[in-house]
Amino acid sequence: LADRSRVEAELLFANEAFYRAFQAADSQGMAELWSEVSSVVCLHPGWPPIFGREEVLASWGRIFDNAPVSIECRSARAVALADAGFVVCFEVLPQGALIATNYFVREDGKLRLVHHQAGPAPRLPAQEKKESPPPRPN
């Protein structure tokens, strides 16, 4: 159990690195996050599925070319598995919220992405509103 919470913390850390690279349009950081050993898949919302490391990194390149990306990760929850695990979280974008899963496997000790899927979120969870520092008028 102590080990599980350590792995969960590692997963959340890797997940934060993913959203930092995403927000910063950091192609090099994104490349370092994705597995070099496993097959990888990426399911961007509204895109056909993308298979393979080169194709997945090229898709991030196209996203990063388009504009500065404003994305915020919220309510991340990690599930630790044997030498792997995943994080489910909300992605807050100017156009609305998505719900996403990021799946990691351990590779030379480091957690690396093998799968990302994001799709429309119904609504942000209620507790997230409370977390916002400034209370909104009406």
Next chain:
Amino acid sequence: LADRSRVEAELLFANEAFYRAFQAADSQGMAELWSEVSSVVCLHPGWPPIFGREEVLASWGRIFDNAPVSIECRSARAVALADAGFVVCFEVLPQGALIATNYFVREDGKLRLVHHQAGPAPRLPAQEKKESPPPRPN
């Protein structure tokens, strides 16, 4: 590599069992498919995220209560990992197509679900249209 294709075949088999249980509204079959050991998560399209085996199985119960479900799995592709793996596929429903990921871990030798996410698909892949047995008029 021989081992990888064996695991991919196992993953596709487990994935088919999932869609058989889904189509048949088979709560018992669905319960046997989900992990009893790991934490599990289910992201139904348009629903808040569901965490925990009991809550996930209850969500399938609600889906199965609603009507006979017409769902067809297409273009399934498996990615084998160490003692785990996932399948990405299209789900064809009367309302439209979804794209889904089903993540399995090995538990007492059997592949069991730890995560399901489905969201809107952009369109079905072109080769799937060719596979349909009867050609459609215009």
